[in-house]
Amino acid sequence: MMELDCGPAPVLQQQGAVLGVDVGFSPTRRSSAVCRLDWDPRRITWNIQRFRALPGEQETTIAAVAGTRRLQAVAFDGPLRAGFDVIGRYRVAERMLTRRLGARIGKPGQGSAPVGKALNAAANDCARIVLRGVISRRPCTPCASMPRPWRRPSRMPSWA
Numbered sequence: 001m002m003e004l005d006c007g008p009a010p011v012l013q014q015q016g017a018v019l020g021v022d023v024g025f026s027p028t029r030r031s032s033a034v035c036r037l038d039w040d041p042r043r044i045t046w047n048i049q050r051f052r053a054l055p056g057e058q059e060t061t062i063a064a065v066a067g068t069r070r071l072q073a074v075a076f077d078g079p080l081r082a083g084f085d086v087i088g089r090y091r092v093a094e095r096m097l098t099r100r101l102g103a104r105i106g107k108p109g110q111g112s113a114p115v116g117k118a119l120n121a122a123a124n125d126c127a128r129i130v131l132r133g134v135i136s137r138r139p140c141t142p143c144a145s146m147p148r149p150w151r152r153p154s155r156m157p158s159w160a
Contacts (some may be wrong), residue, residue, distance in 0.1 A: 016072045019130065021062065023052045023078030025115075025122040031124070032058070034065045053122045065107045074130050078123030079116065087120045090113035 013141035017038045024031025030050035037046045081087050 013072065017067075017069050019066055019071050019074045021074070021076050021078070021130065023076060023119060023123040023126050025118040027053050032126070034062050036065045036067065036071075038069070053125075055125065058125060059129050062126065063133060066130065066133055076123055076127055078126065080121045080123050080127055081120075084124040084127060086117070086124075088117065110128050 015038075017036060017149055020035045020037070022033045022035075024033075026032075030052050032053060035046055035048040039045075047065050048067050049061050072111070077110045079087055085115045
């Protein structure tokens, strides 16, 4: 097994906040959720809210949970591509998951199937909402300008 030296491990700050978005695409069921986890030396708190894939509901729910404090990281459980491009094809990662783990996990929505396309569109919408909020609070490099995964960046982006 090959080991990679990625430098020193990042240090967790004494206090902070992270945001996670579980993306769904149903306009009738609250199949999406957003969670903000805050911590400091004395306590850990979290806030979770569910929402439907309706633009106004996505925006208000994500903004309410994200709040105005600085976020250390944001994670999305949904198919995203650099620049928020439409995926529209069966990706290598999906093939690997379904071939190796298919019977043990829920099957991901293929990027080329209608369900996968709807999930990709909803993930793009949620990411844009979060990005607009983050940009309004602090300067950063938008994800649309992130290097493509098939190209190795010459240096880390300034916001990383």
